[in-house]
Amino acid sequence: MQRKPLVMANWKLYGDFESISSWQQSFQTSDNVDAVLCPPFPFLSSVAKAERTFALGAQNVSQHLEGAFTGEVSARMLKSCLVDYVIVGHSERRALYGETDQIAFEKVQTVIAQDLRAVLCVGENQEEREAGTTFDIIEQQLERILTLSEQDISKLVVAYEPIWAIGTGLAATPDMANEVHHFIRNRLAKVTQDVAQSVQILYGGSVKPNNAAQLAKMPDIDGALVGGASLDAQSFTEICQAFGAS
Ligand code: PGA
Secondary structure (H helix, E strand, O other), X not given: OOOOOEEEEEOOOOOOHHHHHHHHHHOOOOOOOEEEEEOOHHHHHHHHHOOOOOEEEEOOOOOXXXXXXXXXXXXXXXXXXOOOEEEEOOXXXXXXXXXXXXXXXXXXXXHHHOOOEEEEEEOOOHHHHHOOOHHHHXXXXXXXXXXXXXXXXXXXXXXXXXXXXXXXXXOOOHHHHHHHHHHHHHHHHOOOHHHHHHOEEEEEOOOOHHHHHHHHOOOOOOEEEEOHHXXXXXXXXXXXXXHHOO
């Protein structure tokens, strides 16, 4: 089964109306790649309404659908802003905002219930890698999610983001990343072979125009979740081109 490359721009807490509009004008879409822009919440609806060649993603979501949860944004709200993808369980959410595997699981459920694509982030930190527990950590982060139905799991995207590679300029080597992607795909194969073959597994952590092509060539790397380099439309265009050419 051919998996179409998916390349996502995670703007984190950067940008304003002007910088996002000019990014939108400069970004050039590539053939054979689905590109997604995940701007901060306040800019979603203006980006949604503009003419665009990419899909829209959100960086976070509430696990609740509605209620007295000041400051939260629900999956239904995102859907009404024409969002297609929602990042869940990013390591910054886990480390800085106490997002546990259980919360990530609830978020994935609410996202899928709105028929949106949940992009579940998993990944080990430096200590865990050095201790040789990377696969155990990934297994643990996937465990609850893999209790969902096959139909629900097939709507997921998994993003492998080693924490030590995020924002550090120290990307995993293509072999190192592919080894973990392969582990994740084998884990998905325990659900069904169809799931394993169809779910896209993205790599994230210091993806740049100069390392994207090597990562894109790896058999189990189906795209990228890009932070820093996505703020620049030209760099993000080049990363998309690298995946489109793979
Ligand atoms: P980075 O961030 O590309 O700046 O390393 C990736 C991410 O956090 O998704």
